[in-house]
Amino acid sequence: MTFPKNAWYVAATADEVADKPLGRMVCGERIVFYRSDAAHVAALQDFCPHRGAPLSLGRVCAGKLVCGYHGLEMGCDGKTVAMPGQRVGGFPPIRAYPAVERYGFVWVWPGDATLANADDIPVQPWHKHPDWAYGGGLFHIRCDYRLMVDNLMDLTHETYVHAGTIGQKEIDETPCKTSVNGDEVVTSRFMHGIEAPPFWKMALRGHGLADDVPVDRWQICRFTPPSHVMIEVGVAHAGHGGVEAPPEHKVYSIVVDFITPETETSIHYFWGMARKFQPQDGALTDAIRAGQHKIFSEDLEMLERQQLNLLTWPERPLLKLNIDAGGVQARKVIDRWLAQEQSACSPT
């Protein structure tokens, strides 16, 4: 196994689990998600105990998941509630997974349910906060989830993959610094007195700030296990303190990345941007979402082809340069989690 299972993963956006059940594989588990009541989302093995039909093809009636094949009614604990003309007491249960709707996402814990604590779900302070706006999307990518973590923890790739939008030569030329605080890995880069790239010029103008003066730019990538990466990004007019500048001199946002393994070589990638400027401007949210969609699309082919290469040459070692430190340290944290999970499963 290459991913921890005792962890909270984003399984879906909240609006994906509406009237109908949603089937989705997370960490190799086929799971059906549905709303058992207004306040709760349930997550079950996507397997009807009757004849193995996928429950995700069924429907939700009064909070019960009804199998679309022969009408078995399943409860959110994985125990059959009823079935026309049958006594269901002896029906074998199916697995129920801890699941929580929070911060606009449905979170699932694919591992040992007794260890799940919803308090461990990482707080998303921007969610429904009047000072923030959020827009995002979902990509399916055929690569190991750790390649996506590497991608986000080394933004020098922006200079090459995203040359026309957010890339600029200074990213490449400015060294980054990586630090590890327990399970958190932080890679940061600060650029001073540079020209803002197109995306940030647009943001400056939108915030009523001049876009033709030198700026300080920052990128602070924060990895937390199993595979969440939050990136603080922004620019401030030069000479006002950079990331510490007062609000009237800067524009900034958080790139939100939840990377959920589907299998060992494929992911559901939930990406978005929470911004702290013009939060009421819905058109701006749409424009940023569209721009981010385009930018992140540029990574897809690279990641899938890189994955193919790694499968073709499994024996070739990869380099671990200073720019790779973020990904390298993140993998060390992941490995520690995996070892811990492994030892917890072993006989004492």
Next chain:
Amino acid sequence: MTFPKNAWYVAATADEVADKPLGRMVCGERIVFYRSDAAHVAALQDFCPHRGAPLSLGRVCAGKLVCGYHGLEMGCDGKTVAMPGQRVGGFPPIRAYPAVERYGFVWVWPGDATLANADDIPVQPWHKHPDWAYGGGLFHIRCDYRLMVDNLMDLTHETYVHAGTIGQKEIDETPCKTSVNGDEVVTSRFMHGIEAPPFWKMALRGHGLADDVPVDRWQICRFTPPSHVMIEVGVAHAGHGGVEAPPEHKVYSIVVDFITPETETSIHYFWGMARKFQPQDGALTDAIRAGQHKIFSEDLEMLERQQLNLLTWPERPLLKLNIDAGGVQARKVIDRWLAQEQSACSPT
């Protein structure tokens, strides 16, 4: 092997084997079908003994199958007849399969040819009978053929999968009865004094009968090995004896299902309906065929996803409820055939 090979299977509809040869895999065998003369259909291994080209890419000339690659002429016994510029006496033969055109279908026996007896092909009394009309079609479905047998031997699924057309709550609520007579398995359900569902209202009107009075409805599913399921279905105005009512009070038909394994996890599904009302009404035949096509399409995703689930969780046992008795008993018959076939192959 999960399917008997010493059995007659429907390989094609008669019109599929016309001027050109037809290549189709049946029970894991790649077979080419063609008309060796007006009265006969031949079935051969789809492999030219010259260089292995598929004979199904060739053409038929005066009853001989001519390879489309280099012109080898093949006889219907699997022996090469001629080839330009060659003596063909020593050419290795290819396998010939017993094949018969009957009742509008091409039947093939993929197993031991010495055991094939065309008299064992199940009689289809509706074929070309003036009192009957027939319409049908063909689906390719990626599932074990026994999942389709299960589907047809437990019609409670109609209430859920076909809720808008032939399903109704009473099917679910009325117990079925299953009996076994030698190799035949019969599951029947009789509903009394109910409202006719949309399909049967249409049929009643077409037959000049009121559609707004209570009816008796019946479903009698008959499985015979290897995988044929004929279902007698109909409604009669209540109070006239149900299935035994005289013709002027009822409408009825036979749902014809020939399920032919392609591989262990895929099938050619020949479906149709033979009806004993308005047999001359070609437009009605077309309308019923279109309706049945739509209804049976609703089963496809369910069956394919169920198959995927069973491959994902091979160790999970399935339930065998009373409603499953038809499928369960059918599998017992199949298993008996398989065991018999196995022991016939074993050294004594």
Next chain:
Amino acid sequence: MTFPKNAWYVAATADEVADKPLGRMVCGERIVFYRSDAAHVAALQDFCPHRGAPLSLGRVCAGKLVCGYHGLEMGCDGKTVAMPGQRVGGFPPIRAYPAVERYGFVWVWPGDATLANADDIPVQPWHKHPDWAYGGGLFHIRCDYRLMVDNLMDLTHETYVHAGTIGQKEIDETPCKTSVNGDEVVTSRFMHGIEAPPFWKMALRGHGLADDVPVDRWQICRFTPPSHVMIEVGVAHAGHGGVEAPPEHKVYSIVVDFITPETETSIHYFWGMARKFQPQDGALTDAIRAGQHKIFSEDLEMLERQQLNLLTWPERPLLKLNIDAGGVQARKVIDRWLAQEQSACSPT
């Protein structure tokens, strides 16, 4: 391994390797091709030593291949030249393959580089010769490269596969003669006093010759290892010496076939025609290319389905008739090369 690796293969047409790098698998090797300067094409393992990204997704800057992920600059010897902010001296090299642009193609040697000698690339006398014109194309086909060699060394298939264009009954009826001269295999067929088929009637008219008189027609197929097949084809007005007739009585051309294994069961097939009539007529070149594209397309399904059959019945022997002698002898030459390559790799 079914193909020699110590050999020159056509990897691409010259115009496929222009401003951008080209990724292509040859003999199981993932290779990136690019122009390192105006006069040279380089071929490297398609794997960035940094993190395994495919270099073919990068770009070419001043003759260096720049990785599209993080900007590593690769030299044409497989050694990293530079990378922003890095010392690259210790970076592991990637494999460089001998590659040469010649005769309008990019040639690559996927085996032991120390054995490569560009003088062994087969001379294409028609290339840029004022008396000749050339047009061609590229197909990807899922078959063993030897099936394509067989196809081209036995033109009796034209009678069946290409009945409407270049096939005619006389090909089938006229015996061919096969000879072996060292590594070269030649299969030739001479037809006398026949009617020209449509393609050659068009050529006769284009050359100002009558198309309604008997002609002599010839087909001389020359195989050289690893998998090149050049076919001299033409017609002359009967009674002037056939293939030896003086130029004013004949039209002729060379069918050019370079068959490059991608994997053991797929090929890049570079086909074309070099003709020695109306060389200045560009519209004729286009018409011939379009015609050849259509004709060679007719082989695709046959070859792919034949491959499928051979994988289905690996134990079935194929016949080796007189018409197959060209392909059979070509395989003997290939086997000799393979054995030689094998023994060179073995310890002494």
